[in-house]
Amino acid sequence: MNEKTTTKKQRVIYYSILAVLLVAIGVVTAIAISQSNKPGISIDSSTSDSNDDSTGNVTPPVNDDSSSTDNEDKPVVQVISFITPVQNGVLFKEFTDNTVVFNSTLGVYTGHMGMDFKGPENAKVVAVYKGTVKEITTSYLEGTTVKIDHGNGLITVYNSIEPIETLKIGLSVEQGEVLGTISTNNKQEYKDGPHLHFEVIENGVKISPLKYLTIEEK
Ligand SMILES: [Zn+2]
Structure with a gap:
């Protein structure tokens, strides 16, 4: 009887520990997910930002490279705007x-x-x-x-x-x-x-x- 009760007590303790562990795992997982979601958003935005930056950094040189010949041409075709040749004229x-x-x-x-x-x-x-x-x-x-x-x-x-x-x-x-x-x-x-x-x-x-x-x- 004593042995049975102890095994019962042990089982209860075992299951309760298991339950606590499961709950703890669940909580940790939930926290981990929620935290991974929050940073995930911020990471997404930061990565998208950094992507924008990187693409921004990458794109202009690409544009510069592709339009460098255009830019070399542009000064020749640059917009010339005269001012009035007589002050208050x-x-x-x-x-x-x-x-x-x-x-x-x-x-x-x-x-x-x-x-x-x-x-x-x-x-x-x-x-x-x-x-x-x-x-x-x-x-x-x-x-x-x-x-x-x-x-x-x-x-x-x-x-x-x-x-x-x-x-x-x-x-x-x-x-x-x-x-x-x-x-x-x-x-x-x-x-x-x-x-x-x-x-x-x-x-x-x-x-x-x-x-x-x-x-x-x-
Ligand atoms: Zn005249």
Whole structure:
């Protein structure tokens, strides 16, 4: 009897220990699953993040590699945006290559292959874009002309200008750098008062400055 009761007690203890162990295993497993789920999510996000990062890190070089030739091409096709060549200047005579406009000085209708800008007294003429001073010429009829070479066949012409003394051929200028002041030294346009006659030459052809210049309505 005693032996049976002890075996019964032992069985009870055994099963209870087993039950506790099972419960403990279950709890541990549940915790392990819940913890593995939580880190799983964060790991997923972190791995996805790191994947994004890694793909982000990998992708750009791939893009750079694939588009490096494009990037090498892009500077050639880079977007060029001129600023107004006269500080606080106002456009008063537009570019007309096929229609003629009245030239009040010459008293005739002619084409106007540039844009005329008025401005305040002694308004500053500035480089519309970075470039190199290509020419500084003066003639009785056309007055003084400064040409800036922007590369790739693009040249801007600043006529009826009084250039600053330090302006020299070969000088590099930045966009907005002062080249001189507006003038009346162009005898063909002097009746329009002090102004800048601005031209854009692309591959040897005078084109509308509006290709690169946006005129703000005032
Ligand atoms: Zn003009």
